[in-house]
Amino acid sequence: xxxxxxxxxxxxxxxxxxxxxxxxxxxxxxxxxxxxxxxxxxxxxxxxxxxxxxxxxxxxxxxxxxxxxxxxxxxxxxxxxxxxxxxxxxxxxxxxxxxxxxxxxxxxxxxxxxxxxxxxxxxxxxxxxxxxxxxxxxxxxxxxxxxxxxxxxxxxxxxxxxxxxxxxxxxxxxxxxxxxxxxxxxx
Amino acid sequence: xxxxxxxxxxxxxxxxxxxxxxxxxxxxxxxxxxxxxxxxxxxxxxxxxxxxxxxxxxxxxxxxxxxxxxxxxxxxxxxxxxxxxxxxxxxxxxxxxxxxxxxxxxxxxxxxxxxxxxxxxxxxxxxxxxxxxxxxxxxxxxxxxxxxxxxxxxxxxxxxxxxxxxxxxxxxxxxxxxxxxxxxxxxxxxxxxxxxxxxxxxxxxxxxxxxxxxxxxxxxxxxxxxxxxxxxxxxxxxxxxxxxxxxxxxxxxxxxxxxxxxxxxxxxxxxxxxxxxxxxxxxxxxxxxxxxxxxxxxxxxxxxxxxxxxxxxxxxxxxxxxxxxxxxxxxxxxxxxxxxxxxxxxxxxxxxxxxxxxxxxxxxxxxxxxxxxxxxxxxxxxxxxxxxxxxxxxxxxxxxxxxxxxxxxxxxxxxxxxxxxxxxxxxxxxxxxxxxxxxxxxxxxxxxxxxxxxxxxxxxxxxxxxxxxxxxxxxxxxxxxxxxxxxxxxxxxxxxxxxxxxxxxxxxxxxxxxxxxxxxxxxxxxxxxxxxxxxxxxxxxxxxxxxxxxxxxxxxxxxxxxxxxxxxxxxxxxxxxxxxxxxxxxxxxxxxxxxxxxxxxxxxx
Ligand code: SF4
Ligand code: SF4
Numbered sequence: 001x002x003x004x005x006x007x008x009x010x011x012x013x014x015x016x017x018x019x020x021x022x023x024x025x026x027x028x029x030x031x032x033x034x035x036x037x038x039x040x041x042x043x044x045x046x047x048x049x050x051x052x053x054x055x056x057x058x059x060x061x062x063x064x065x066x067x068x069x070x071x072x073x074x075x076x077x078x079x080x081x082x083x084x085x086x087x088x089x090x091x092x093x094x095x096x097x098x099x100x101x102x103x104x105x106x107x108x109x110x111x112x113x114x115x116x117x118x119x120x121x122x123x124x125x126x127x128x129x130x131x132x133x134x135x136x137x138x139x140x141x142x143x144x145x146x147x148x149x150x151x152x153x154x155x156x157x158x159x160x161x162x163x164x165x166x167x168x169x170x171x172x173x174x175x176x177x178x179x180x181x182x183x184x185x186x187x
Numbered sequence: 188x189x190x191x192x193x194x195x196x197x198x199x200x201x202x203x204x205x206x207x208x209x210x211x212x213x214x215x216x217x218x219x220x221x222x223x224x225x226x227x228x229x230x231x232x233x234x235x236x237x238x239x240x241x242x243x244x245x246x247x248x249x250x251x252x253x254x255x256x257x258x259x260x261x262x263x264x265x266x267x268x269x270x271x272x273x274x275x276x277x278x279x280x281x282x283x284x285x286x287x288x289x290x291x292x293x294x295x296x297x298x299x300x301x302x303x304x305x306x307x308x309x310x311x312x313x314x315x316x317x318x319x320x321x322x323x324x325x326x327x328x329x330x331x332x333x334x335x336x337x338x339x340x341x342x343x344x345x346x347x348x349x350x351x352x353x354x355x356x357x358x359x360x361x362x363x364x365x366x367x368x369x370x371x372x373x374x375x376x377x378x379x380x381x382x383x384x385x386x387x388x389x390x391x392x393x394x395x396x397x398x399x400x401x402x403x404x405x406x407x408x409x410x411x412x413x414x415x416x417x418x419x420x421x422x423x424x425x426x427x428x429x430x431x432x433x434x435x436x437x438x439x440x441x442x443x444x445x446x447x448x449x450x451x452x453x454x455x456x457x458x459x460x461x462x463x464x465x466x467x468x469x470x471x472x473x474x475x476x477x478x479x480x481x482x483x484x485x486x487x488x489x490x491x492x493x494x495x496x497x498x499x500x501x502x503x504x505x506x507x508x509x510x511x512x513x514x515x516x517x518x519x520x521x522x523x524x525x526x527x528x529x530x531x532x533x534x535x536x537x538x539x540x541x542x543x544x545x546x547x548x549x550x551x552x553x554x555x556x557x558x559x560x561x562x563x564x565x566x567x568x569x570x571x572x573x574x575x576x577x578x579x580x581x582x583x584x585x586x587x588x589x590x591x592x593x594x595x596x597x598x599x600x601x602x603x604x605x606x607x608x609x610x611x612x613x614x615x616x617x618x619x620x621x622x623x624x625x626x627x628x629x630x631x632x633x634x635x636x637x638x639x640x641x642x643x644x645x646x647x648x649x650x651x652x653x654x655x656x657x658x659x660x661x662x663x664x665x666x667x668x669x670x671x672x673x674x675x676x677x678x679x680x681x682x683x684x685x686x687x688x689x690x691x692x693x694x695x696x697x698x699x700x701x702x703x704x705x706x707x708x709x710x711x712x713x714x715x716x717x718x719x720x721x722x723x724x725x726x727x728x729x730x731x732x733x734x735x736x737x738x739x740x741x742x743x744x745x746x747x748x749x750x751x752x753x754x755x756x757x758x759x760x761x762x763x764x765x766x767x768x769x770x771x772x773x774x775x776x777x778x779x780x781x782x783x784x785x786x787x788x789x790x791x792x
Contacts, residue, residue: 028193042358048572050538050539051536063434064356066511067439068531069529083534
């Protein structure tokens with residue numbers, strides 16, 4: 001039996017990058033572990049290429065939103081998300097960002113960068129989201145005092161269930177996840 | 188074990204409807220309410236429930252269809268967004284007087300923020316104006332529970348009941364128990380009673396008295412009474428919350444560790460506010476803070492200005508979403524705790540834009556070319572984003588592009604050089620509210636061009652079908668109404684259809700329409716090309732290759748400024764435009780845009 005676990009994650013990107021899909025995978029992994037989940041997402045105008053932000057909370061919460069200074073992790077699918085959303089993090093929160101080099105504006109928080117756009121061109125053109133997720137999952141236990149509530153295998157099994165009927169998509173998704181997990185952080 | 192699922196707030200509402208025997212559900216799409224009906228249609232397909240779920244042409248029609256269903260004794264529901272309720276206000280006010288026979292739930296989803304709406308209006312005030320009870324859920328799970336409560340309440344008092352979720356309920360996701368089997372169906376039965384269902388003003392007066400009696404009883408109805416959320420005893424201070432503010436407050440009070448010092452009450456039925464609760468609250472507590480979205484509906488019913496704080500004294504903001512950080516700051520101040528939660532820095536995010544390859548972008552580009560100095564009246568939908576391109580000057584509400592074009596025409600018609608006027612409206616919006624406006628423009632001989640941006644879907648809200656699509660909410664085949672014949676039926680004698688992807692030809696069509704309109708009155712151009720978010724289109728487009736930018740590009744930036752395709756950007760190194768193959772849809776429209784002809788189609792390999 002695990003101790004009750006509370007974790008808050010902010011996922012940011014722009015329309016079309018699959019922010020909501022990543023949120024869903026995390027949520028289903030949490031439910032599979034018997035944890036309570038709340039999340040909140042932006043719809044509408046924001047989906048037309050504008051900023052998309054998703055709040056994700058697992059554990060004992062009632063509000064669907066994260067207050068500034070309370071998030072454990074910021075998953076930024078665009079580097080510009082750091083300036084916009086790093087203030088959600090608590091002091092020991094960390095950042096996984098899609099950027100060519102670790103940006104300076106992450107403050108003194110632990111900030112791990114991966115050029116997921118470049119990797120995506122080689123591996124899976126539309127899967128920047130899964131590449132970054134794989135990267136964050138692999139980086140989490142080693143690099144942080146504050147590990148993610150789930151691991152790579154758990155996300156893989158969620159993907160397997162979701163994309164069961166579409167083997168080609170599943171293969172691409174798993175490849176993207178694995179490529180991200182295997183990638184070293186940029187400096 | 189019943190494994191839990193992840194449910195969107197709107198899916199949770201749909202589950203609630205189906206579990207409680209809803210037999211007719213109608214809607215017009217609008218964010219944040221759209222997924223209620225689409226989820227319902229999906230659940231119907233999965234379970235084979237005897238349910239009629241449909242998209243109606245607008246909210247007024249949707250309301251009237253569902254209302255007639257409850258007159259026939261069935262449980263029914265209509266869903267829409269808050270501005271949609273304005274469109275349905277007319278039948279709402281009357282339905283409150285006449286009451287119901289079966290249970291009737293009016294779901295009006297509010298958008299504090301506003302994330303994708305013209306206003307932040309509070310539907311609870313509309314419920315108050317109509318004099319019907321309104322329930323205010325704090326979460327997807329509670330929204331589902333309150334559907335059952337709403338039906339029971341509606342049938343106990345024969346009154347329409349409003350359920351008012353907000354964006355943070357509709358678009359929150361939560362783990363949830365799976366759908367449980369639904370109760371047996373009823374047979375429809377319509378009891379003729381003209382004094383009630385077709386009442387003259389004299390009877391309406393009686394019905395109004397009856398309505399007031401109902402409200403007084405609903406104000407003591409136990410099933411919707413406020414809840415005390417913590418164990419605080421006799422404390423001088425109390426906080427009253429509703430909607431998602433209740434969810435924020437519960438968590439914040441626990442974090443701050445003041446749950447035993449300040450009583451926390453949740454109001455689930457903001458109108459009519461329970462009279463016993465009001466009396467007890469004012470008797471037991473000397474200082475009261477009310478936190479609710481968007482207007483002070485509860486606050487104004489606690490009419491003791493000396494002891495009640497909230498929006499009126501500025502303790503809670505009257506504008507915008509009440510984010511949890513704002514709730515925490517209000518609570519800290521009320522509790523006398525030091526410290527403030529900083530708000531997020533206001534770093535400008537990306538502004539939304541039409542998709543790469545959106546046919547509307549090409550339409551707007553052509554309109555600007557064909558009528559460069561025109562007044563451009565716009566409307567509600569994805570294509571509102573034509574304002575980025577300088578091709579939308581006004582956006583008021585659904586259908587207003589056409590009526591405003593008429594207004595501008597009448598204003599300028601005696602001017603020495605009246606401007607050209609080009610109105611743009613989407614296909615779904617045209618069906619919704621454009622048709623009556625077009626009839627009026629024809630009758631008045633308004634000289635303007637109407638471009639109907641026909642992408643064969645309701646794109647902004649998630650690609651729901653339109654009356655031209657030929658399929659329904661449950662994917663069933665339906666009749667179609669052709670936009671061309673509708674336009675001609677309104678009395679327009681010049682109506683042409685063209686594909687905006689064929690930019691040159693399309694521009695000529697608009698130019699000719701503008702010329703015609705100057706002398707002869709309304710001209711309509713139907714700009715027809717399917718939305719890129721349509722699944723099949725996406726697959727076809729995936730085959731198309733991104734064009735290449737050649738040496739002739741001198742970095743003038745004309746395309747970036749005037750066409751704003753998100754796939755295009757300036758490469759700082761080469762000082763030339765670059766096309767991102769991950770974003771480009773391969774539509775090829777930019778080939779005709781570049782003054783240098785520097786963009787070329789890529790040969791397929
Ligand atoms: S969703 Fe469709 S209509 Fe809307 S911007 Fe994209 S392509 Fe255009
Ligand atoms: S072909 Fe040109 S206009 Fe069309 S999406 Fe690609 S870059 Fe944009």
